[in-house]
Amino acid sequence: xxxxxxxxxxxxxxxxxxxxxxxxxxxxxxxxxxxxxxxxxxxxxxxxxxxxxxxxxxxxxxxxxxxxxxxxxxxxxxxxxxxxxxxxxxxxxxxxxxxxxxxxxxxxx
Amino acid sequence: xxxxxxxxxxxxxxxxxxxxxxxxxxxxxxxxxxxxxxxxxxxxxxxxxxxxxxxxxxxxxxxxxxxxxxxxxxxxxxxxxxxxxxxxxxxxxxxxxxxxxxxxxxxxxxxxxxxxxxxx
Numbered sequence: 001x002x003x004x005x006x007x008x009x010x011x012x013x014x015x016x017x018x019x020x021x022x023x024x025x026x027x028x029x030x031x032x033x034x035x036x037x038x039x040x041x042x043x044x045x046x047x048x049x050x051x052x053x054x055x056x057x058x059x060x061x062x063x064x065x066x067x068x069x070x071x072x073x074x075x076x077x078x079x080x081x082x083x084x085x086x087x088x089x090x091x092x093x094x095x096x097x098x099x100x101x102x103x104x105x106x107x108x109x
Numbered sequence: 110x111x112x113x114x115x116x117x118x119x120x121x122x123x124x125x126x127x128x129x130x131x132x133x134x135x136x137x138x139x140x141x142x143x144x145x146x147x148x149x150x151x152x153x154x155x156x157x158x159x160x161x162x163x164x165x166x167x168x169x170x171x172x173x174x175x176x177x178x179x180x181x182x183x184x185x186x187x188x189x190x191x192x193x194x195x196x197x198x199x200x201x202x203x204x205x206x207x208x209x210x211x212x213x214x215x216x217x218x219x220x221x222x223x224x225x226x227x228x229x
Contacts, residue, residue, distance in 0.1 A: 031213065032212055032213035032215075034213075034215045034216070036154070036216070038154075042221075043204055043219040043220060043221050043222055044146075044154065044204070044216075044219050045219065046215065046216065046217050046218075046219075049209060049213075049215040049217065050211070050212045050213055050215070055217065087153065087154055089154070089215075089216065090213070091213055091214040091215075093213075096168045097156060097168060097170060098144070098146070098156030098159065098170075098214070098216070099156065100146075100153060100154040100155065100156065101153075102153045103153045103154070
């Protein structure tokens with residue numbers, strides 16, 4: 001599988017932003033996507049798993065969806081603290097390997 | 110609270126070896142598959158290897174097959190990555206991560222990482 005993300009997105013505080021993740025997959029779109037947030041200097045943190053589920057403690061400002069081979073992360077009510085790199089990821093169950101997108105840098109301006 | 114703490118990183122010459130460790134706490138260690146994921150500073154994430162809870166199933170990314178070995182000691186709640194024949198392009202921050210497996214494997218908890226630098 002290959003996951004393709006835009007290199008960067010930007011939006012103003014309080015606004016809504018979407019980050020796309022397009023999958024070219026040996027799983028034919030049947031895979032599940034997760035999303036990770038990496039604030040500068042920190043380890044990645046799981047935001048969304050199984051396309052649209054949030055771990056406990058993740059605000060509902062973060063939401064995920066998937067249709068076919070395209071997944072989307074939506075962040076509403078943007079805050080300056082949301083400035084980070086965001087990665088989509090999946091597990092290729094055909095080849096048995098983990099796959100990450102190239103990452104999207106979110107700037108809140 | 111799940112905690113993961115990596116150690117063992119450092120500077121090593123090309124062709125050399127290094128063994129990374131990751132200690133887990135706050136969860137039942139042998140019930141979780143474990144992973145190594147690496148990141149060249151300033152670049153994206155790259156999955157490296159996965160080991161099942163009892164160590165009987167292991168997967169590697171192609172670029173490390175035959176050079177790296179993932180293992181675990183469940184009696185001590187430790188995960189390892191033995192890295193041999195190191196190359197400059199192995200230079201990265203190495204993170205250990207637990208794996209949530211229900212509908213699909215997901216890296217749900219991450220350590221803070223340990224930096225491996227391969228250079229002469």
